[in-house]
Amino acid sequence: MTPLSNTPLPAAPSRAGEDPGLVDALAQLSFLVHNTLAEIAGQHDLSIIQVRLLGILRDRKPTMNALGRHLGLDKSSVSGLVDRAQRRGLVDRTVSATDRRAFQVSITDTGRQLVDQAAAGFTARIETLVAGLPDTDRKLLTQLAARIVTADADRRGIDLRTDAV
Amino acid sequence: MTPLSNTPLPAAPSRAGEDPGLVDALAQLSFLVHNTLAEIAGQHDLSIIQVRLLGILRDRKPTMNALGRHLGLDKSSVSGLVDRAQRRGLVDRTVSATDRRAFQVSITDTGRQLVDQAAAGFTARIETLVAGLPDTDRKLLTQLAARIVTADADRRGIDLRTDAV
DNA sequence: TATTGTTATACTCTATAACTATA
DNA sequence: TATAGTTATAGAGTATAACAATA
Numbered sequence: 562m563t564p565l566s567n568t569p570l571p572a573a574p575s576r577a578g579e580d581p582g583l584v585d586a587l588a589q590l591s592f593l594v595h596n597t598l599a600e601i602a603g604q605h606d607l608s609i610i611q612v613r614l615l616g617i618l619r620d621r622k623p624t625m626n627a628l629g630r631h632l633g634l635d636k637s638s639v640s641g642l643v644d645r646a647q648r649r650g651l652v653d654r655t656v657s658a659t660d661r662r663a664f665q666v667s668i669t670d671t672g673r674q675l676v677d678q679a680a681a682g683f684t685a686r687i688e689t690l691v692a693g694l695p696d697t698d699r700k701l702l703t704q705l706a707a708r709i710v711t712a713d714a715d716r717r718g719i720d721l722r723t724d725a726v
Numbered sequence: 727m728t729p730l731s732n733t734p735l736p737a738a739p740s741r742a743g744e745d746p747g748l749v750d751a752l753a754q755l756s757f758l759v760h761n762t763l764a765e766i767a768g769q770h771d772l773s774i775i776q777v778r779l780l781g782i783l784r785d786r787k788p789t790m791n792a793l794g795r796h797l798g799l800d801k802s803s804v805s806g807l808v809d810r811a812q813r814r815g816l817v818d819r820t821v822s823a824t825d826r827r828a829f830q831v832s833i834t835d836t837g838r839q840l841v842d843q844a845a846a847g848f849t850a851r852i853e854t855l856v857a858g859l860p861d862t863d864r865k866l867l868t869q870l871a872a873r874i875v876t877a878d879a880d881r882r883g884i885d886l887r888t889d890a891v
Numbered sequence: 892t893a894t895t896g897t898t899a900t901a902c903t904c905t906a907t908a909a910c911t912a913t914a
Numbered sequence: 915t916a917t918a919g920t921t922a923t924a925g926a927g928t929a930t931a932a933c934a935a936t937a
Contacts, residue, residue, distance in 0.1 A: 583864055584852045586871035587759050593875055594756035608926070625896060638928050640897055645926075662895040662936045687749045693877045694870070699748055702870045705863060706751035710758055712858045773903070790919060803905050805920055810903075827913045827918040 593690065601682040605675050611651075614642060615676035618652060618668035625664055651675060758855070766847040770840050776816075779807060780841035783817060783833035790829055816840060 595609075602612045610632070617623065617631050629639045643666055646652045651672035657663040668676070691699055760774075767777045775797070782788070782796050794804045808831055811817045816837030822828040833841070856864055 582872065583856065583868045584849050586868045586875065587755075587852055587856075588763070588848075589875045590752075590871040591756040591759035591763075593878055594752055595760050598753070598756075610927070626894085634927090635929055636896065637898080637930080641927070644897095657895095660895075660937075664896075683753075684749050687752060690874055690878055691748065691752075693873065698870060701866060703748045703751045705859070705867045705870070706755040707747065708858065709855055710751065710754045713758055713855055775904070791917085799904090800906055801919065802907080802921080806904070809920095822918095825914075825918075827911095829919075 594687070597686050597690070598683055601679055601686060604682065605679050607675065607679060610642065611646060612676060612679055614646060615651060615668055615672050616680070618666060619673065619676060622655075622665045622667045624657060624660075625666065628666055646672070759852070762851050762855070763848055766844055766851060769847065770844050772840065772844060775807065776811060777841065777844055779811060780816060780833055780837050781845070783831060784838065784841060787820075787830045787832045789822065790831065793831055811837070 598612070599609055602609055607615075613632060614628070617628065623631065625636060625639050625643065628634075628643070629636050632639065632642075634642070643652060643654065647654060650669055653667050653669055654664040655667060657665050691702070694702070763777070764774055767774055772780075778797060779793070782793065788796065790801060790804050790808065793799075793808070794801050797804065797807075799807070808817060808819065812819060815834055818832050818834055819829040820832060822830050856867070859867070
């Protein structure tokens with residue numbers, strides 16, 4: 562039931578010379594994928610952040626603190642997020658064995674089923690989106706996207722080191 | 727100041743056979759672009775939805791109703807959105823000349839400056855993201871992204887017609 | 892003292908429902 | 915009656931600040 566809009570970003574003034582269309586195309590594609598995820602999540606009464614929470618918990622039992630780092634959220638935000646998920650029976654809090662201040666957050670069977678369904682639905686929808694592309698183009702797109710993402714990750718790694726000096 | 731996370735989506739179980747990596751790569755790229763926009767918006771104390779609002783108003787003076795359709799929001803949500811933007815002096819409401827129930831929403835000079843800055847910042851950041859790609863790859867990426875977006879738009883057009891029958 | 896986490900508070904964003912004014 | 919918009923209300927999601935418990 563999430564209200565989605567496919568309205569693209571404010572059309573960039575399409576600067577002459579540079580990359581005509583690249584910025585717009587990337588922005589629109591991102592919105593499309595993002596909205597698709599929101600829609601799938603909504604079908605399971607989840608938000609994107611809840612899907613991300615459950616996704617992290619699929620193979621980890623982090624503390625609230627670690628969860629905050631993973632999600633880029635303040636600890637108080639994590640408290641609320643986990644509260645709401647726990648209230649729905651999707652996650653559990655367990656006192657840490659090594660630090661009695663800390664909780665370890667784990668996913669329940671119900672939560673796992675839900676996130677698995679959502680992930681499957683998302684995959685299916687993305688497959689539909691790229692249905693028109695021949696295999697070569699899909700591989701190309703995968704590589705280009707991966708290159709941008711990893712380049713950015715590297716850049717951030719380097720930036721951090723630079724800051725640390 | 728928007729807290730951003732580059733944490734990718736819950737890694738899809740990488741189904742054998744199909745499109746190994748495509749779903750993940752697209753999801754991560756989308757998050758990256760989306761987070762970039764959120765960050766740029768945040769630098770101007772704007773949210774993504776506020777940027778989209780101002781972006782629409784750059785070349786239109788729609789009614790509240792039309793705005794709701796553009797943004798995919800309920801009219802009550804638009805009321806609040808425009809309220810907050812107007813309170814900051816970014817937009818104006820003017821009673822419609824043809825329908826005294828309706829308002830026409832327009833962007834102020836302040837609002838225009840703000841959205842122009844945000845758009846420029848966003849463009850610059852995206853340029854940085856793709857800085858490592860040769861021209862050929864950029865064009866390829868633009869075409870692939872555009873093809874997916876337009877194919878989806880067409881599909882929705884067809885779906886709508888199908889529903890209407 | 893420092894860290895982990897919760898709670899109180901505040902604000903944005905969103906929706907539903909009830910309402911007013913105009914068509 | 916139907917439509918345009920606002921307001922009241924509720925809830926998710928986010929942050930900051932103050933706090934308790936543990937390290």
